[in-house]
Amino acid sequence: MTCHSWFYRSLFYFHAIIALFECLTTITLFLLVVIYIPELFFKKEHPDSEDWDWELVSDKNKFIILLLFFIGGIRALVLIAVLTPLLFVFGWFPCFLCVKSCRQSLCRLLKAKATHRFFSFNCNCPCYRARPKLRFQLQLAFLILISLVRIATILFCLLIPHHITAKSLAVVVGISFIFLLLNSLLDYYHYRVWWKYEPKFVKLQEEIILPKTTLSAKHKRYLPYPLLGDMRTGRYGDKLCTNKSCTNRKLEHILIFHLSDYQPQPRWSQLKRLSPSADTYIGFHRTSAHAAAAIAHSDFRRSVKPPQMLGFGIYFARSIKNTDGKARFKGAIIAAEIRMGNVKEVSFNELNTVQNTNEWYPEFDTVYYNHANDERDEFCIYDETQILKWIIVVDREHDEKSADYEMKSEFYDTKCYCI
Structure with a gap:
């Protein structure tokens, strides 16, 4: 087992961690801006005003902002909706881990290939088995769509006049692009492992010394x-x-x-x-x-x-x-x-x-x-x-790379037809 194979097999952990931090960061900043510190990023034009800036935003604009927020963060929100109950149960009641059946159930859940695919937002459609490039293209299209929604959110918030809360929310959405970039890098790495494959040679009759030159153009x-x-x-x-x-x-x-x-x-x-x-x-x-x-x-x-x-x-x-x-x-x-x-x-x-x-x-x-x-x-x-x-x-x-990376078993244990 190598560091590379461990990283590949742990991709779902990284997706889960990114989703967790994205939700914690964006939700925390959202609440700070809307409820507690509206001047977190921008100063009020009228400092003596006692009205909360968010309360002055029309209900229609509030609805549009919240809807765009939800659509733009759908990936992280879905993952966090599953992670939260687990973190709550085993965080507040760690004694459950002492119960053998609970501990075994948790281990089976975390080891299940369906769980790995869910956390990495990786559909197990049969057509993906033989088409890693198509899988990456669709994931990239999804990320681009989410990016466009977030850009639309930023523009909408900036176009609302005289409301620093809306402008601050635009900054919050801009910060969330960091997590979107990290997700896209993980998806690209997954694609390269399959479609830009490099074998790990073993059991050779003689020691292999690969040339330091690049691969042939052919x-x-x-x-x-x-x-x-x-x-x-x-x-x-x-x-x-x-x-x-x-x-x-x-x-x-x-x-x-x-x-x-x-x-x-x-x-x-x-x-x-x-x-x-x-x-x-x-x-x-x-x-x-x-x-x-x-x-x-x-x-x-x-x-x-x-x-x-x-x-x-x-x-x-x-x-x-x-x-x-x-x-x-x-x-x-x-x-x-x-x-x-x-x-x-x-x-x-x-x-x-x-x-x-x-x-x-x-x-x-x-x-x-x-x-x-x-x-x-x-x-x-x-x-x-x-x-x-x-x-x-x-x-x-x-x-032995395919075995080390568990590539063949990556599509096992399908749940709900496509997970």
Whole structure:
């Protein structure tokens, strides 16, 4: 367990603390300004007046201010409405904690994934399981909406003439933006853990020393294995792609919404007949976790050690499943988009013309093997510059980050359909 994993698993505590402090701060300042110290931020224009400034505000304006206050702080108010009874019961009656059943109930409540999601205002809609980016976008949209409401509150308070209480309330709302910013930073961190994933390599055959250089421009991202298509639950919103003739060639879609035996495109000869201008192809490459990490920071390297069935180059299969039995190393899967260039197609009887040599280059950029069973087709490219981009998924036995962060269990224990 690392400090980072502890921080991630404790996000709901931070959301709860922020909500608590936001409510305490805003409510305290609100009461101080309205009831006790109306001149907390601004001085009266007429100091000798004995009238309370808040009492001079019209009932209509009071209602609008309070309504905007409530809408702008809805997130914190909902969380505090749940926290208050717990704090009251166990704060004023700590003896309840001595009762084993009460203590166990409290522990179960705090450990429940539904509680974590509630405190972080994180809906457990099935569509979020495979779409961390969508989840963040909706959370960001919600925070922007709340921000706009608070800005409207500030403007409305400032536009009420000759009332320092209303202007002071505008300052209170402005202070609350600090907590809104903290919530948005936590939401962004949660999004980065999933969509800007960085594996934690373990159980490697040799010690891994990652290059100090930045990731390759071709490297789109690592994906955590809980996002793979084999992890889809089949529930509404978390189903595999059912389009039999799916034309979505995004690497994320292929890995997340299709099973490991999915072949994104027909064999090369058929694709060229259907679309003569086609030049890119989706391929899958299996290698060791150590090699995958090196590739992410640099690029692929040609295989030049015999035996090489299709010659010296970089090998790809048409599906994840069909990399099994062909790859010499295991530990990671790479899905890549490849520019095929000039392709030499060979059958079983023609393998002897290309194996253990690179004489087919530069006349050809790629050798494509038409297997008797088209599902087992594979191809070899000569130049790594033909690879346009890739996504890497490290096998779970070589990546313990998902387990440390409890990412797979994050969606367990759904309550009330979406919490």
